Amino acid sequence: MTLPAFDLLRPTTLDEALRLLSEMPDALPIAGGTNLIPDLRKGSHAPGSLIDVSGLPELCCIRRKEGHLLIGGGVTIAELLDDPMVAQTTPILTEMASSFAHTLVRNRATIGGNLVAAAPCCDSAPALLVLDAEIDLAGPEGTRRLPLAEFLVGAFTTRRESNELLTCVRVPVPSDRSYTGFVKMGLRKISCMAKIDVAVRVEAHSDGRCEFARIAIGAVAPIAYRAEAAEAHLAGNVLDAVAIAEAARLAGASAHPRSGSEYKRQVIEALARRLLTDVAGRIEGGS
């Protein structure tokens, strides 16, 4: 099937890309194209031009700087999966990447594209929400920084203006008393869209109590979100079976699945309980 007509511009620097985006209001950035190309075929976007940002050096690296992991918007899911620094500092991102689509798509899809597309089932968002990630949006007047939770507005909607590019995902490197887990449930073990994503992070006190917790859920509401009532139930408490069961119940109750998908509340509760139980076991094990 032939793609609809569009022009393709291939800037070589970030400045040039931003200038082109400002000059052409009907242009869309393209990187891996794993969302956009099928969308163009379906006709859900009809841009006059595409600006290829996949080769921009400013967007392509993973660095550690001033207590943050800086992931360029053009970093692919496969690069994230293979990066030893990511595995060491934020293993939840490695776990997320290993459940993301499949190998062929991971080699192409970018973290920036996944967030900007803002699909309800976007896998990277729940994992990044529990890490308190921020994103940098570069535009003609410079770069602005937003918490990820603020950037994600709703299904397929973000705070990105048409002349802005998501240049960087900033992840504060968690302490060594941080414990995380991620699980994706879909119709198949792999190569599927999420029916449910659950991500958890527990920051533990040295006595094993939970200092604070983050629980984020994807694919059960217009956009991934944090289950704050469930998080609050864990803060300051020992992660025993009773506390975990109640937090998991609150996480399930927080979901707004579409009609006919009410089962998701029960599944979220079970997945959250499993993840938190696993985390609690690792804290007690002193790992």
Added chain:
Amino acid sequence: MTERRPIRLIVNGRAHEVSLPPNTTLLTALRDLGCTDAKNGCEQGECGACAVLLDGEPMNSCMILAWQADGARITTNAGLGTLERPHPIQEAFADAGAIQCGFCTSGMVIATKALLDRNPDPTEAEIRDALSGNLCRCTGYGQIAAAVHLAAERLRNLPSWSASSASEDGQEPAFKKRVLASDDVTGEGGRS
């Protein structure tokens, strides 16, 4: 706005200058160059029948714009071996019976090549993950996983094959004719 522009694609060791409009996918460009071993399946990145190595990494060519591949080295299944001298992966697929209709096979072989280049002795789980983007509606995957194990074993005993594939010497794959013939059988030849 949307006029043709010449780009350079290095396909299976041979450089091609082609003039294409910007909305041409790499898959269409390859098929128009005669590389019909890259199959046009779902066009949504789900099936992997169009998988090629782009600078060594396996990707769905249906979701890459040809201009984005300007200057890149592309390897298709036909670039890995010839009829007279098939690549050990291709031989293993035949020997293990990992072929029925053959539509998925090019993509499967490409994904296998990428896996074994990185990991010469993969576990069953690693094989299934590496081939997770390649769908087969005939075989049930058991023989395909067996073919990858077999290919890995043979390649470990034949290190020269993993070091340089047949595509590196720039020769036209001799078994291209057979690939084209199988296209006629599936009716795929007219779809690109």
